[in-house]
Amino acid sequence: MSFLKFILKNPFRRKNSAILAIVGIAIGIIVIVALGGITDGLVNTFEDTIHAGGADFQISGKETGDSAYGTNTINASWTDKIAKVEGVDSAYPIYVVMTSVGDDYRNILIGIDPAGTSLADISMKEGRIMEDGENEAILGEIYADDNDYNVGDEIKIDGEEFKIVGIYETGDSNMAGGVFTSISKVGELMDDEDSISNIYVKVKKGVDAQEVADRIDAKYGDDITTVTSVMEMSQMADMLNMLQASTWAISLLAIVVGGLGIINTMLMSVFERTREIGVLKAVGWSNKRILGMIVGESLVITIISAIIGSLIGFAACTFLGPQMGIDPLFTPKIFIQAFAIAIAVGIIGGLYPAIKAVKLPPTEALRYE
Amino acid sequence: MNAVEINGLYKSYEDGKIKALNGINLTIAEGEFVSIIGPSGSGKSTLLNMLGALDVPDSGSITVAGQDLKSSKKLNEFRAESIGFIFQLHNLIPNISVVENIEIPMFTQKMSSNEMRSRALKLLDDVGLKDKADMKPNKLSGGERQRVAIARALANDPSIILADEPTGSLDSKTSSKILKQLIDLHEDKNVTLIIVTHDMDVAKLADRVVEVLDGEIISAGDDSLINSKIDV
Ligand SMILES: Nc1ncnc2c1ncn2[C@@H]1O[C@H](COP(=O)(O)OP(=O)(O)O)[C@@H](O)[C@H]1O
Ligand SMILES: [Mg+2]
Numbered sequence: 001m002s003f004l005k006f007i008l009k010n011p012f013r014r015k016n017s018a019i020l021a022i023v024g025i026a027i028g029i030i031v032i033v034a035l036g037g038i039t040d041g042l043v044n045t046f047e048d049t050i051h052a053g054g055a056d057f058q059i060s061g062k063e064t065g066d067s068a069y070g071t072n073t074i075n076a077s078w079t080d081k082i083a084k085v086e087g088v089d090s091a092y093p094i095y096v097v098m099t100s101v102g103d104d105y106r107n108i109l110i111g112i113d114p115a116g117t118s119l120a121d122i123s124m125k126e127g128r129i130m131e132d133g134e135n136e137a138i139l140g141e142i143y144a145d146d147n148d149y150n151v152g153d154e155i156k157i158d159g160e161e162f163k164i165v166g167i168y169e170t171g172d173s174n175m176a177g178g179v180f181t182s183i184s185k186v187g188e189l190m191d192d193e194d195s196i197s198n199i200y201v202k203v204k205k206g207v208d209a210q211e212v213a214d215r216i217d218a219k220y221g222d223d224i225t226t227v228t229s230v231m232e233m234s235q236m237a238d239m240l241n242m243l244q245a246s247t248w249a250i251s252l253l254a255i256v257v258g259g260l261g262i263i264n265t266m267l268m269s270v271f272e273r274t275r276e277i278g279v280l281k282a283v284g285w286s287n288k289r290i291l292g293m294i295v296g297e298s299l300v301i302t303i304i305s306a307i308i309g310s311l312i313g314f315a316a317c318t319f320l321g322p323q324m325g326i327d328p329l330f331t332p333k334i335f336i337q338a339f340a341i342a343i344a345v346g347i348i349g350g351l352y353p354a355i356k357a358v359k360l361p362p363t364e365a366l367r368y369e
Numbered sequence: 370m371n372a373v374e375i376n377g378l379y380k381s382y383e384d385g386k387i388k389a390l391n392g393i394n395l396t397i398a399e400g401e402f403v404s405i406i407g408p409s410g411s412g413k414s415t416l417l418n419m420l421g422a423l424d425v426p427d428s429g430s431i432t433v434a435g436q437d438l439k440s441s442k443k444l445n446e447f448r449a450e451s452i453g454f455i456f457q458l459h460n461l462i463p464n465i466s467v468v469e470n471i472e473i474p475m476f477t478q479k480m481s482s483n484e485m486r487s488r489a490l491k492l493l494d495d496v497g498l499k500d501k502a503d504m505k506p507n508k509l510s511g512g513e514r515q516r517v518a519i520a521r522a523l524a525n526d527p528s529i530i531l532a533d534e535p536t537g538s539l540d541s542k543t544s545s546k547i548l549k550q551l552i553d554l555h556e557d558k559n560v561t562l563i564i565v566t567h568d569m570d571v572a573k574l575a576d577r578v579v580e581v582l583d584g585e586i587i588s589a590g591d592d593s594l595i596n597s598k599i600d601v
Contacts, residue, residue: 001469002482013464279460282423283474283521284449362423363415366456 003289007296014269021265022305025345028254029309029338030316035247036337037317037328043240044329055092055200056209059216059224073195074224082199085219087212089204093196095186099158101179102147109157110178111186122180127151127166132182138166142177157181158189201226251337255345258302262349266298270357277357278365287358294357298350299343306342310335370435372529372561373397373420378429380415380584389415390426391584399528402555402562403590404572407581413565414533416581420563421452421531434528449477453522453560455551457534459514461506467517468493468502474524492520496550512543519550529561530554536571548574 011018059082061072076093083091095111114129122140130136137157139149144167149155153164162181187193203212213226270277280290317328373395380390389412397403405413418424420433422444431438434451441447448454461470471489480488493499496516498509506514515535522530532551536544548571555562564575572578577590 001465001472001485003476006465006469006473006476009464275460276462279454279456279462280473281445282421282448282454282456284445284447284452284477284525286445286477289476363418366418366423366460 003293004296007293008300010269010293011297011300014272017265017268018301021261021301022308024261025254025258025302025305025342026309026312028250028258029306029342030313032247032251032254032341033310033313033330033334033338034317034328035243035250036334037314037330038321038326039240039243039247040331040334041321041326041328042243044327056203057201057213057226059091059199059201059226060197062223062225073192073197074199076194076196078220078224079196079199081220082201082216085212085216087203087207087215089202092200092202093183094198094200095183095190095195096197097186097190099189101157102149102155108178109186109189110180111183112180114182122168122170125167125169127164130165130180130182130185133184133188134182135160135162135185136165137162137179137181138168139164139180140178141167141169143179146177155179160189251341255341255348258305258342258345259349262298262301262345263352265301266294266350266353267356269297270294270353274360274365274368277360278362278368281360281362282366290358291354294354295347295350298353299346302342302346302349303339306339309342310338313338370399371396371432372399372401372434373563374430374432375419376430378416378419378431379427380412380419380424381427388584390419393429393584393586395579395586395589397561397563400555400559400561402552402574402576403564403579404575404577405563405565405579405581406567406569406572409567411581412584413567413581415584417531417533417563417565420529421454422447446477449474449525451528453524453527453530455515455518455522455530455532455535457537459506459511459518461514461517461521463506465505466503467498467506467509470506470517471521471524474521478525489520489524492523493517495523495554496520510543511539512547515539515543515547516550519547519554523554527560529563532562532564534566535564536568537566544571 059074059078061074073095079091079093082088092113097109097111098106099109101107101109114132124138125141127138130138137155139155144150144164149164151164151166155162155164157179168180183196184193187195201212201216203209216224216226277290280293314330317330321328375393375395378390378393379388381388391412393416395416405416407413415424419426419431419438422433422438422441426439434447436447436451438444438447461467462473468486468489471492472485475485475488490499490502493502496519498513498516498520501509501513506517509517518535522532530551535551536547539547551562551564552574554560562575564571566572578588579586579590580588
């Protein structure tokens with residue numbers, strides 16, 4: 001028999017007591033794992049929304065204030081300047097003008113770089129993107145629906161004939177009713193090839209968008225202004241921070257409650273085995289070995305709890321999460337954290353009873369009835 | 370060399386109110402079989418526990434198997450290597466098998482699981498219980514359990530066996546079987562055997578009977594006491 005096998009056998013001498021301790025600690029672990037999975041899932045969804053495609057904020061000319069599609073223009077050279085600001089991943093210009101479009105005397109025409117549609121938060125539903133500088137346009141699905149346009153039709157823009165090469169969809173309601181052509185074509189139509197109206201900015205992953213926006217404001221605030229949707233972001237971030245904080249609070253609670261439970265279980269076990277511990281001392285076991293045995297038994301209970309708790313927490317979140325509209329994300333970090341907590345509880349909870357066992361005078365232990 | 374040398378040993382409990390040992394002098398030769406007899410509460414177990422380094426004296430000197438137990442720091446190693454204990458109650462661990470119980474003292478030695486197992490089975494064979502190796506202790510009779518306890522006491526090949534009323538809870542037939550086993554062992558392996566008992570029939574099987582009363586030796590079964598009285 002190995003020492004490990006002996007340690008593995010001992011906790012189950014009083015099954016009910018061991019099971020009670022396991023249930024208590026497993027509940028703590030379930031909560032830690034489930035909350036961890038939900039929090040990480042939300043963080044992941046949140047970061048996807050913010051960073052995949054769509055820009056973090058936009059830049060407009062000073063006078064346009066907070067109106068994203070104002071007609072004031074800024075010089076096209078701003079795009080390069082903004083791109084060089086620390087923390088900026090990419091800067092992407094658009095040129096929004098009001099002109100005659102189709103049957104409308106005045107409608108919005110948006111010029112974008114055909115190479116960078118992801119930042120403008122549009123994706124092609126039908127057809128293809130327009131060629132740079134050509135008389136080609138793509139229409140938002142709402143505009144196309146409302147005005148009965150299909151791919152292949154012609155549309156008159158600012159007096160010229162354009163071919164409709166694609167229909168796009170977008171999450172941005174401002175843009176769903178729009179008409180796009182290439183930014184160089186808009187410049188040509190407007191006879192103003194050095195102007196743009198807005199710059200979409202995407203920050204590097206992990207960088208705080210608000211910080212970058214503030215940096216741009218501080219540097220170029222006299223000429224341009226940043227428009228952010230940071231309010232929403234910071235609210236979302238607050239919520240996630242709260243979730244993360246409550247995960248920690250619950251973990252702490254689990255440590256305290258689980259720790260008390262295991263101390264109680266192990267103290268009872270040591271008390272009941274007083275005579276036996278006396279015998280172990282009589283046959284020459286060192287204090288270190290007796291300490292190792294009791295702490296080891298405590299760890300057996302908490303590690304079993306961690307395994308059960310992790311499985312249940314993972315299963316419950318995976319099956320119930322999607323029904324509540326949450327897509328949980330389980331990284332190894334969550335399980336490492338759960339096991340680390342279980343091991344800490346096992347060591348802390350086992351240590352006091354183990355010291356009690358070590359301190360028992362062997363003669364008294366052997367006299368004990 | 371002597372197995373035991375004790376001089377002026379005192380031990381009291383509960384702040385001196387209970388004087389368990391009251392100036393004990395005792396010498397036991399290596400390979401001797403000695404019984405310690407006396408009424409209940411006379412200090413026999415206390416004396417035996419001192420010999421096995423389970424307790425420390427208040428004063429006096431005690432040397433067992435060449436080790437000065439008052440200055441030694443590694444008493445657990447001394448117990449593991451030199452002493453085999455047998456108690457009135459077998460004190461086997463209930464949730465592990467008989468053979469695993471015999472392996473318990475071997476954890477203190479550098480032995481592999483396989484070495485432990487084969488040695489434990491050999492010891493179990495010596496006490497005639499090889500066929501019960503995988504049973505739990507509660508499936509065994511009282512006499513069988515005590516034989517397992519003897520095998521356990523021999524686990525690390527000790528030079529001294531200390532038995533505290535080893536037959537105290539057994540009927541007389543089983544009792545004599547156990548005693549025979551202990552005596553055979555003492556003769557075969559030349560181990561020093563010290564048995565504590567309150568039963569004269571048991572005590573007189575020994576080479577020498579030491580009588581204890583109120584924490585003092587009233588007869589050491591040899592002329593040592595007479596000599597010391599003459600000295601005074
Ligand atoms: N650990 C202890 N604490 C208090 N009193 C003890 C302890 N061990 C023994 N005694 C007392 O010391 C005396 C001798 O006990 P013991 O050596 O067990 O006697 P015996 O084995 O001869 O019956 C008794 O009065 C007993 O109550
Ligand atoms: Mg006694």
